[in-house]
Amino acid sequence: QSVLTQPPSVSAAPGQKVTISCSGSSSNIGNNYVSWYQQLPGTAPKLLIYDNNKRPSGIPDRFSGSKSGTSATLGITGLQTGDEADYYCGTWDSSLSGVFGGGTKLTVL
Amino acid sequence: QVQLQESGPGLVKPSETLSLTCAVSGYSISSGYYWGWIRQPPGKGLEWIGSIYHSGSTYYNPSLKSRVTISVDTSKNQFSLKLSSVTAADTAVYYCARGYSSSRNDAFDIWGQGTMVTVSS
Numbered sequence: 001q002s003v004l005t006q007p008p009s010v011s012a013a014p015g016q017k018v019t020i021s022c023s024g025s026s027s028n029i030g031n032n033y034v035s036w037y038q039q040l041p042g043t044a045p046k047l048l049i050y051d052n053n054k055r056p057s058g059i060p061d062r063f064s065g066s067k068s069g070t071s072a073t074l075g076i077t078g079l080q081t082g083d084e085a086d087y088y089c090g091t092w093d094s095s096l097s098g099v100f101g102g103g104t105k106l107t108v109l
Numbered sequence: 110q111v112q113l114q115e116s117g118p119g120l121v122k123p124s125e126t127l128s129l130t131c132a133v134s135g136y137s138i139s140s141g142y143y144w145g146w147i148r149q150p151p152g153k154g155l156e157w158i159g160s161i162y163h164s165g166s167t168y169y170n171p172s173l174k175s176r177v178t179i180s181v182d183t184s185k186n187q188f189s190l191k192l193s194s195v196t197a198a199d200t201a202v203y204y205c206a207r208g209y210s211s212s213r214n215d216a217f218d219i220w221g222q223g224t225m226v227t228v229s230s
């Protein structure tokens with residue numbers, strides 16, 4: 001059971017937009033920055049978003065992040081088949097540890 | 110560019126200690142940043158294990174804290190993970206990673222490729 005809650009799966013057609021939610025509490029998301037990762041099959045996670053809505057160099061602006069209260073959302077526009085992956089949210093917790101969501105599998109139909 | 114590479118035994122017996130090392134190239138650990146360990150059981154999600162600052166201060170996942178030790182060896186430019194009293198539940202791909210900012214460890218921007226560790230007799 002992960003500390004942060006994500007939907008197990010989402011799907012959308014190529015070219016469309018999809019959002020992935022991440023729900024936490026005041027002990028984690030409510031008082032800390034949220035990050036998002038993309039994990040393609042058989043590879044290490046890749047940082048997509050940090051500090052709620054900032055993108056590392058090289059990450060296209062099709063990827064966006066937002067946070068409100070104790071929840072965060074990852075948005076992906078202009079979906080491509082190459083976006084099929086598992087997506088994880090992460091943040092810091094009052095237990096002085098990092099925490100992750102359970103992951104969401106994105107299917108591009 | 111900065112690269113991380115995990116190494117260690119791929120098979121560990123139950124009740125023994127799992128030991129992994131992460132070699133860092135392209136950057137001197139002693140210059141800064143947090144360095145962390147994350148694991149992923151087969152078919153499951155990511156689990157944050159712990160992190161260490163270049164100065165040696167550490168943070169551990171409370172659920173693993175009694176069994177985990179993370180240390181840094183600046184002379185070899187590497188950091189290590191030890192997990193004691195392992196069981197089959199510790200079978201996972203273990204990743205090492207760098208904190209994305211010189212003073213932050215709540216996100217990781219550079220990851221190793223990961224190494225699979227199986228706990229079995």
